Amino acid sequence: MYVCMYICIHTYVFRHKLYWCINQHKCPWLRAVLEKEIICNRRHQNNPPLCISSMLQAARGTVKPSQNFNATQDAEVLYKAMKGIGTDEDAILQLLVARSNAQRQQIKVAYKTQFGKDLVDTLKGELGGKFETLIVGLMAAPLAYDVSALRNAIKGAGTDEKVLVEILASRTPQQVKEIVAAYRKEYDDDLEEDISGDTSGHFKRLLVILLQGNRQSGVQGGNVEADAQVLFKAGEQKFGTDEQTFVTILGNRSAEHLRKVFDAYMKLAGFEMEESIKRETSGGLRDLLLAVVKCARSVPTYFAETLYYAMKGAGTDDDTLIRVMVTRSEVDLFDVRTEFRKLFACSLFSMIKGDTGGDYRKALLLLCGGDDA
Template structure:
């Protein structure tokens, strides 16, 4: 499978050369932010980990601590995110979403709806190792109702694979009976089917649902449910249809209107940069009639903007 990310491993990689560039950029008076952002957005995450290890070997200092000491604000948040291994980054996001003041449901929804079963299993294991705690228990302590049930199902990471021909009709019927046909919604059917079937299977079920009800799955969810459960069901449905389109939408709404949701912007750009950001960009262009590049440019500033544009990797104007 070809990498559809915007960030790829640098071909002539030299960890000690890179470590030296970063060291010099931070040494003495003033910081050369440009060198830092140019270098780190041009290396893969695996290469950044090598640079970090080499930096400690050469200088006896922790690269992330040094970066935090020299940089500030959103730019620092972005650079530290780029320096964190992907699974460790997801683990930290989830931990902060649960353990901070109040629960950040948006992060729980985005991470658990969009990651593959394999990634979720790795996240659960890494969370236990890092915090000596059970992610499912922590999530349950902070959530309730059908929202909690669907999160727990997603955390099991036991989605079926392929299309279960025998269930296509009955799944579509069950969703129709639970939603449009019934007064008050039987959320449990939605939760069980959307949480356990494969993306390919669900796409077929949504077609069947449309034939039965005359509605897109998303329209019915919008009408029949509310709050966090609605957000999670919508995210699961959108990710089953197209993960890149889901992230294009996530990025658009992070920047649209007054004020930018920088946490979401950073999270989406960093986590998709080596996965499918090229596809996210083309979905963005298709859905919103402007390019991701131009929206970032108009919505951010300074070194933070420069780094985001380098991650974006080109304009689809």
């Protein structure tokens, strides 16, 4: 039975094989589970439900586990690349970008076991600038990366609201709960308290709601039209704006429910929800509300836009570029690339190529995984 289940689940990412698996399978309970998963996926093409969706997401990343992986051999290659005078940056990036995050964690262990040194500390000592930031980011486990990014965003001078918005608007409720727990474990601090102490107003309230990780599931059938009406009255039909209504509804309803609300709102108001938010709100709250709406519609599209505006115009927002490329490389970067090409006059690959340079550019282009020109 377990062999059958392994085969069925691992062929799930290949749709034609999955249908064969269902038709041939002898386990009625597993057949029912897989059929239900297909139906769920059809309804949530942009934002698939959890269940087996993590496997679907992995299939949409540009970075895959390396075949015939050997952590000990990889550790030796990295050691030689950083031994003595000079550093072979190309060898480092070619190896690490071509490994999955789980494999990189194994390489870290093998490196310390063989050479008695911490690999990340060694990389920091040998590399520099944006290239170092990118490679060190790739070496962090995904959860640890998010936790560290949030910590850096709220500690020190000023608050990097862009990081708070990007992470908390785009992660699933379960991922947010894991972030909160990992933050407490790592820093012995409460993430909600730290964010609350660094933000204010309705921006803070929406962040706190998102930090609870308690979004409703599914579509609340009778509430779709009602939510659209309430949002319309709270903004366009009101002198001033009832920000709390936007915060409560957009912060608590499921992505599936919100997509239906947006459709109902369009019919009612004659324009998209994003247009109302831009007119009725400002500052950090506007940015967060827009991010929530965009992620409810399509997470890959949200990140395609984020990457575009990180590189558009004079200068490059390298922190955002690195953060998105690192965090989406094994999740949905292939879909982000596809949406990028639909939205803009160039491919993600070509924009990165024209906006960056050196080993930093080489590593980013390898992460991108191909040109959609």
